[in-house]
Structure formats: C-alpha cells, structure tokens
Amino acid sequence: MTAVIILTSCGIILDTIVNVDDDVKNEQVERTEMVGVRQFDEDEVVATALDVFWRKGLHDATMQDLAAATGVQRGSLYNAYGDKEAIFLRAFDRYAEQFLEAAGNALAQGDAASGLKNFFDMIIVNMTDGSPPRGCLTTRTALDAAISSTDVRQRVQGVLTRLEQLIGKAISGAPGKRSVTDANRLARVIVTFTRGLAVMERAGYSRKQLRESATTFIEAVVGNA
Numbered sequence: 091m092t093a094v095i096i097l098t099s100c101g102i103i104l105d106t107i108v109n110v111d112d113d114v115k116n117e118q119v120e121r122t123e124m125v126g127v128r129q130f131d132e133d134e135v136v137a138t139a140l141d142v143f144w145r146k147g148l149h150d151a152t153m154q155d156l157a158a159a160t161g162v163q164r165g166s167l168y169n170a171y172g173d174k175e176a177i178f179l180r181a182f183d184r185y186a187e188q189f190l191e192a193a194g195n196a197l198a199q200g201d202a203a204s205g206l207k208n209f210f211d212m213i214i215v216n217m218t219d220g221s222p223p224r225g226c227l228t229t230r231t232a233l234d235a236a237i238s239s240t241d242v243r244q245r246v247q248g249v250l251t252r253l254e255q256l257i258g259k260a261i262s263g264a265p266g267k268r269s270v271t272d273a274n275r276l277a278r279v280i281v282t283f284t285r286g287l288a289v290m291e292r293a294g295y296s297r298k299q300l301r302e303s304a305t306t307f308i309e310a311v312v313g314n315a
Contacts, residue, residue: 135160140181186249197260203312210304218297226288
C-alpha cells in the first residue's frame with residue numbers, strides 16, 4: 091500500500107514537472123516568436139523622430155532623445171532599426187515625400203510666377219514654423235560637417251534633384267523659355283536660392299523679410315525667362 095502511494099505521488103510529481111517544463115517551453119517559443127515584432131506604432135515613432143531630428147539635427151540628436159520623445163526604450167529602438175542613422179533615414183524619407191508632394195502642388199497652381207510664389211510661401215512657412223523656428227531639415231543636414239555617411243548625402247541630394255525636376259517642369263512653359271534644358275538649368279538656380287533662404291532664416295531673418303527676398307527673386311527670374 092505504501093509503495094503504491096509513493097509511486098502514485100512520484101507520478102504526480104513527475105506529471106507536475108513535465109507540465110511546468112511544457113509551460114516554460116511554450117513561453118520561450120512565444121518570446122522567440124515575438125523577436126523582431128515591433129510593440130509600438132511605427133508611424134507615430136517615425137513622425138516623432140522626424141520632429142526630434144528637425145529640431146536638433148542628426149548629429150546632436152541622441153538615442154536617448156528619441157527614446158524620451160517616442161516613449162520607446164532605446165533597446166527596442168536599436169532592435170527595430172539598428173542605429174540612430176537608420177531611424178533618421180526612415181524619418182527623412184517620410185519628410186521628403188511629404189515635402190515634394192507639397193512643393194509639386196504649390197508649383198502647379200497658376201502660371202510660372204504664381205507657382206513659384208506659392209512654392210516659396212510654402213517653404214518659408216515650413217522653415218519658420220515652430221518656436222523657436224525649426225529651419226530647413228534638408229539644408230541643416232547638408233551643412234552638418236560631422237555627417238559623412240554616403241546614405242545621408244545621397245538622400246539629401248536626391249531630394250534636391252527631385253525638387254529641381256518639379257521646378258523645371260513648372261517653369262518650362264514660362265514666356266520666353268527656349269528649351270527644357272534652359273528650364274532645368276534655371277530650376278537648379280532656384281533650388282540654390284532656396285538654400286540661401288534657409289541660411290538667412292538661421293541668421294535671424296523674419297518670415298516677412300524672407301518673403302520679400304523671394305518676391306524680388308521671382309520677379310527677376312520670370313522677367314528674364
């Protein structure tokens with residue numbers, strides 16, 4: 091009788107050990123399956139990261155800044171993206187698409203002069219928005235001497251190249267324009283002027299002053315077109 095009880099008890103103990111072991115294995119499987127799964131809203135994280143980079147710049151922004159702003163732990167950010175630059179590139183790509191879409195819409199309104207005016211109004215508001223004003227993300231990134239990444243430089247150049255194409259298309263029908271080549275060359279000059287505006291904004295020029303400069307520039311460009 092005693093032997094039976096012991097055997098039965100041992101059986102119960104063994105069953106319990108097996109059950110516990112199965113639970114541990116199941117939990118490990120669940121954890122393994124969760125590796126790589128992002129436990130946060132990526133759209134919100136990228137949008138928030140964009141704001142951090144826009145305000146502080148790629149060089150000065152830290153992973154701790156991103157973690158504090160997004161509410162996502164640094165370890166989770168590293169696991170999801172790899173490093174700070176990878177997060178920046180994701181945020182910059184979103185910024186580029188939004189910026190170029192807005193630029194294209196502005197340039198498409200009215201004739202060449204009206205389109206340029208709408209475009210300059212858009213970028214001036216964009217760079218002077220916020221308190222303090224946040225400036226131009228593209229120009230800020232391009233001028234950061236501490237940035238040497240090929241990927242970052244290519245992203246910046248890509249935005250400017252696509253912007254040239256949008257502007258070239260918008261002004262190609264302006265009076266006196268002889269060829270598409272002329273329009274494209276002039277588009278590069280216009281894009282160069284936008285970078286000058288961005289630097290002037292950083293130097294403290296007001297939104298009104300920037301608009302006055304843009305108006306004078308547009309009159310000169312359209313007048314010589």
